[in-house]
Amino acid sequence: MTHQQVVLSAKQVSKTFIGENKLPKEVLRSASLSVYQGEFVTILGQSGSGKSTLLRMFAGLITPDSGMIYLEGNLIEDPAANVSMVFQSYALYPWLTVYDNIAFGLLAQDLPPALIAKKLEGLLTLVGLKGYEKAWPRELSGGMRQRVGFARALAVEPKVLLLDEPFSALDIFTAHKLQADLMRIWTSGKINTKAIVMVTHDVEEAVMMSDRVVIMDASSRQIGDEFVINKPREQRNKHNMAAIIDEIGGRLYDKIAISQQAS
Numbered sequence: 216m217t218h219q220q221v222v223l224s225a226k227q228v229s230k231t232f233i234g235e236n237k238l239p240k241e242v243l244r245s246a247s248l249s250v251y252q253g254e255f256v257t258i259l260g261q262s263g264s265g266k267s268t269l270l271r272m273f274a275g276l277i278t279p280d281s282g283m284i285y286l287e288g289n290l291i292e293d294p295a296a297n298v299s300m301v302f303q304s305y306a307l308y309p310w311l312t313v314y315d316n317i318a319f320g321l322l323a324q325d326l327p328p329a330l331i332a333k334k335l336e337g338l339l340t341l342v343g344l345k346g347y348e349k350a351w352p353r354e355l356s357g358g359m360r361q362r363v364g365f366a367r368a369l370a371v372e373p374k375v376l377l378l379d380e381p382f383s384a385l386d387i388f389t390a391h392k393l394q395a396d397l398m399r400i401w402t403s404g405k406i407n408t409k410a411i412v413m414v415t416h417d418v419e420e421a422v423m424m425s426d427r428v429v430i431m432d433a434s435s436r437q438i439g440d441e442f443v444i445n446k447p448r449e450q451r452n453k454h455n456m457a458a459i460i461d462e463i464g465g466r467l468y469d470k471i472a473i474s475q476q477a478s
């Protein structure tokens with residue numbers, strides 16, 4: 216895997232929201248993060264530290280007050296067509312079948328139904344949804360719904376896939392199965408996606424899946440520590456990754472303690 220070429224980057228982005236109490240809340244302060252070709256980067260950090268805000272900026276869903284977001288050198292200012300997002304809550308359309316949910320982005324591009332069917336054939340098999348095309352989201356388990364979420368995101372062949380706690384609503388067995396399937400798809404070379412950025416609270420999940428884990432620092436409101444995970448994924452397990460899981464968990468704990476003291 217080559218990591219030289221930057222695919223996605225946040226350059227000194229800042230964001231202040233006006234909270235429900237009408238007071239400004241600074242969430243990001245000149246934060247920067249570059250994601251390289253072939254990289255799976257995970258953002259960890261305490262609740263409210265701005266992880267999802269940064270992820271939504273990468274998708275073009277939130278505009279920074281200052282700073283820039285670039286996808287392959289092009290400024291992202293609006294919802295980006297080449298970027299797909301998967302949400303914790305699945306965010307499926309309940310009035311559409313599994314197939315139509317997955318095809319939604321392609322239908323929006325006005326592609327002919329036969330071409331859409333051709334494009335989706337392999338994907339349905341890849342994500343384990345073959346035979347479920349006519350089902351309704353309400354008929355599916357959480358794991359299967361999230362498979363639809365992944366398939367819908369991948370159907371448009373995004374350059375970048377953004378994952379906002381995609382496994383956290385699932386039981387641990389379903390989550391592990393889906394994580395393994397995503398890893399298989401990601402490393403299979405069958406998708407054209409160049410980089411994945413995930414937000415999670417689960418340190419073990421981050422270490423098992425990522426090439427690099429970064430921590431959003433709630434005090435500086437920037438990306439703080441970074442950990443490169445060099446061990447090949449197929450050789451990683453809970454035991455041989457225990458030291459790095461502990462180190463990152465400890466660092467995270469320290470950051471939370473520091474920011475709680477400051478507030």
Ligand SMILES: Nc1ncnc2c1ncn2[C@@H]1O[C@H](COP(=O)(O)OP(=O)(O)OP(=O)(O)O)[C@@H](O)[C@H]1O
Pocket residue numbers: 232233234235240242260261262263264265266267268269
């Ligand atoms: N549109 C908005 N309007 C006002 N405040 C917002 C908005 N979006 C986010 N916030 C606030 O900004 C802060 C950071 O939110 P964000 O969702 O980015 O954090 P997070 O690190 O992803 O948190 P969590 O881990 O709990 O999901 C929070 O205090 C949140 O309430």
